[in-house]
Amino acid sequence: MYIFFIWMISERGPKKLAGRKRREIRWDKLDNTANLFPVIAGESMTNVYRISVKLKEEIQPELLQEALNKVLPRMDGFNLRLRRGVFWYYFEENGKKAPKVVEENTFPCRFIHPSSNRDYLFRVTYYSCKINLEVFHVLTDGMGGINFIRELTYQYLRLAHKDLQEKLGDEFSYNTSLNREDSFIKNFKKKTKRGYKSQKAYLIKGDKLSDGEFGVMHILMPLDEIKTVSKKYNATINEYLVACFVWSIYVECLKKMPSEKAIRVAVPVNLRPFFDSITTKNFFIMVSAEFIAKNEEYTFSEVLEIIKKSLHKQITKEHLENLFSYSVAGQLNKFARPVPLFLKNAYMKMIYTKSALANTTTVTNIGNLKVDEPYEKYIDQFYAFIAMSEGQYIKGTICSYNGVLVYTFSSILADTSIQKCFCKQLVSDGISVSIETNGVYSS
């Protein structure tokens, strides 16, 4: 019976005899950054990020599920499951029904268990007027996540508004990418020296929220006001906001005292504009903005200048290329490749811990988001934030849409003095600030 069963489902089975060819299940290797995430991810360090879109109307869950059912099979980058090989993890086409869309009822960025999610590595939830997309970082970075949630939102709006569907049809937007190139390998040049810092940074400590709790604080501000302020300091918005964060840590944690340990902020840099890539896989690299409080009583302007200098010298095409070339060279090393996965995992975990503790926090900027014109009137705002990692108990995420910039603090620290100092700096620079939280700090 066993032999008959295997014959029935193999290529020599009746279906083949009937002339119907069974398509081989598509598979793909992980990109260089993605190899790390399955190794380090767990309940406490989920490596899940969330991108939300707030509409101007209540979400209809059946339509959202239908939209996901329609979009997912065409998005190769999300229609995947993670498999464990003997030497490497890899992706395989999933092919199951789309994950169930449920109302949000727990804390954000929780670990995604593939076995209870139809083997998918992302989840879609909703609450009130908001659609949430949570993605395990192994799939893609923020740009890839935006690509997906934007298309999902378009599809949802077309289902909710028949006039949109009649006007626009049912095809993907021209701005949606389906490219699956491994841009790391394509643009890798030669082996270079390690560019990552490994000296331990100043780590923020403090009482944490209860186990499993996760604090989110969105700080909304008019984009034109923050542009004006940044210009006044002769800095970009990113540099200004990173400096505000560093300043808050310097004031509230170091109490403006000198410290041997640097406050180092990991800033992921999107490599696509530098290398002309439209890939939907991960394609980013981390640089570190560093501030060492050598003296007492720095002013905010002084901190900002130091941060600007630190970022300027790192965000050049050549330096970024050197940084990722080092990692890619390690991945492609002919002696490293046949090392069994469990040994590779142990090594990667060790390297990751060292580099994670070399940063105080992370600030990621997913940029100024745009949507296709017919959908603009239905979309109110975008939000994004990231989960915690080793030694980093508070992080920042920047995104802007329609003239409003949202800086989101995600944290497992109970104290909000860093966020308070951050807002104080913005207000003192003349920026109008609104705050929205997930209720953790008020309970």
Add this chain to the structure above:
Amino acid sequence: MQENIQNGKFGGKMARCKKCNVEILDDTDRCPLCNLILEKNDTPISNLYPIDAIEITRRFRVFSNILLFLSIVLQTFCFWLDYSINGRKIMWSIIVGMVVVYVNVILRLTIMGKSGYLFKIVGIFFIALGMCVCSDFVMGYKGWSLEYVFPIVILVLDLIIVILMLANRRNWQSYIMIQLFQVVLGVVLVTLGVFGEIKWVVLINVSTAVSIFLFLGTVIIGDKRAKTELKRRFHI
């Protein structure tokens, strides 16, 4: 609109913190930054996040903590009783301890755990096997765990794998690696038998042979799909 008010989605009115000079868009009477009582205005706001997320998480934690506490109490009592009766020659309480550990691990793995069904099934059997081997050693190593229990577990797992392949026809090739693992285990046991570490090897030889034939059958008759699966699993 009425439903939203009942569900707390249109929570309340927007407020301003005079101290921080920021607008608070949450439904709260305290500033999340400085805890000052807020001055509310008439602009209605809606909650961006569910208000009951906190409660659900805390309830789940309490249940798993109660289970752990009861297990510790039970095992401490058994240990004390064994020591009172048998003095330093403690034996049955270690067996009870292993059972308690097994129950806790199995409950956490199967009910609370979120890993896949294959991992749970294999986990249950191999943890039980581990407990049996430990028991055998605690009772002075008679060899029954390796001569009887181990091969029976392998045979049962082989049967379960065949059933799973039938049930999950779309991805039958996914079970090839667990078959290979069983072959390797079987070969290790046979090798121990050859070197005289295991006395009675009949059942071990039978279970190893079944595992090898199952694996070979899957690869040979499964043809391209099986070979593709192996190629992907072993890709360098």
